[in-house]
Amino acid sequence: MANVDFDFDSLREAATDVLESAAQGVNRIAMENLEFVKGFTRMCNDGWLQGWHERNGGNLTYRMTDEDVAAARPFFDAKPREWVEMGVTGENLAGSFFLSTGSGKYMRNVTEDPAHNIGIVEINETGTAYRIVWGLLDGAKPTSEFPSHFMNHSVRVAATDGADRVIYHAHTPGIIEMSFIVPLTDRDFTRRLWQMMTECVVVFPAGVGVVPWMVPGGPAIAEATSNLMKTYSTAVWAHHGLFAAGPDFDTTFGLAHTVEKAAALYVAARAANGGSEDWLNKIEDKGLVDTCRDFNIAINQAFVD
Ligand code: 13P
Numbered sequence: 001m002a003n004v005d006f007d008f009d010s011l012r013e014a015a016t017d018v019l020e021s022a023a024q025g026v027n028r029i030a031m032e033n034l035e036f037v038k039g040f041t042r043m044c045n046d047g048w049l050q051g052w053h054e055r056n057g058g059n060l061t062y063r064m065t066d067e068d069v070a071a072a073r074p075f076f077d078a079k080p081r082e083w084v085e086m087g088v089t090g091e092n093l094a095g096s097f098f099l100s101t102g103s104g105k106y107m108r109n110v111t112e113d114p115a116h117n118i119g120i121v122e123i124n125e126t127g128t129a130y131r132i133v134w135g136l137l138d139g140a141k142p143t144s145e146f147p148s149h150f151m152n153h154s155v156r157v158a159a160t161d162g163a164d165r166v167i168y169h170a171h172t173p174g175i176i177e178m179s180f181i182v183p184l185t186d187r188d189f190t191r192r193l194w195q196m197m198t199e200c201v202v203v204f205p206a207g208v209g210v211v212p213w214m215v216p217g218g219p220a221i222a223e224a225t226s227n228l229m230k231t232y233s234t235a236v237w238a239h240h241g242l243f244a245a246g247p248d249f250d251t252t253f254g255l256a257h258t259v260e261k262a263a264a265l266y267v268a269a270r271a272a273n274g275g276s277e278d279w280l281n282k283i284e285d286k287g288l289v290d291t292c293r294d295f296n297i298a299i300n301q302a303f304v305d
């Protein structure tokens with residue numbers, strides 16, 4: 001019989017590596033099958049199918065429930081990554097967990113490979129920093145718009161008594177086109193969008209806020225956007241797209257979809273009308289007010305005459 005020298009240390013190391021990567025694979029599959037992760041990845045794909053996410057355009061975050069965290073925790077990394085200061089503070093979000101798309105990641109790839117394109121972050125006890133606890137593999141980071149998402153979450157949690165959980169940013173073409181031809185005020189955008197389609201005033205009765213063009217990706221645009229989010233569930237980013245907030249994926253996607261459809265209608269109707277806003281027929285202010293009365297919805301009075 002041949003005399004074999006066993007190197008037990010390297011054997012043990014190799015076995016550990018195999019077990020670790022098998023465990024990682026199992027964790028990935030288990031995580032990707034959780035309902036909130038499936039809802040999140042579906043929404044990324046829905047936006048892609050609408051044509052709102054060229055390249056890495058747009059991003060999505062979801063504030064997890066305690067039940068989501070309990071279900072996901074067994075699949076978190078053995079060792080969380082380093083804390084990263086955000087440059088903004090959300091005290092009411094201390095200790096929260098968020099699922100976030102990755103910076104530079106493409107929405108069209110999310111469903112195919114969640115673990116590389118999205119990840120879960122934990123917020124520290126002062127609401128100033130995050131650390132990655134799952135996903136965003138191979139050195140990826142949460143979206144560069146995380147400060148805006150985080151501040152919007154902070155404001156919407158307060159405004160809705162904790163109901164809002166989703167913040168969505170999309171590069172919606174109709175809204176971008178409108179920024180060229182409509183004065184950049186909340187009132188000018190809201191009135192035009194409400195008038196495009198009967199259901200608009202029902203879907204966003206508070207109206208939309210407008211952030212003038214700003215450099216994206218930092219605390220300044222986060223501050224400007226979250227100030228508007230105290231009043232509105234939708235904020236237009238001039239020449240860039242929109243932010244929408246809501247309690248779940250359906251409502252938030254539906255809101256962005258409605259606003260963007262109205263914007264596309266506005267641009268098409270105006271072009272068809274030779275560039276003029278002198279419409280032959282339109283929904284009058286009384287119609288907007290009557291609709292809200294019958295639907296038992298509070299219209300933003302500041303935007304009706
Ligand atoms: P991220 O790839 O960092 O999410 O940025 C995309 C984007 O839309 C910036 O506004």
Ligand code: ZN
Pocket residue numbers: 057058169170171216240241
């Ligand atoms: Zn963007």
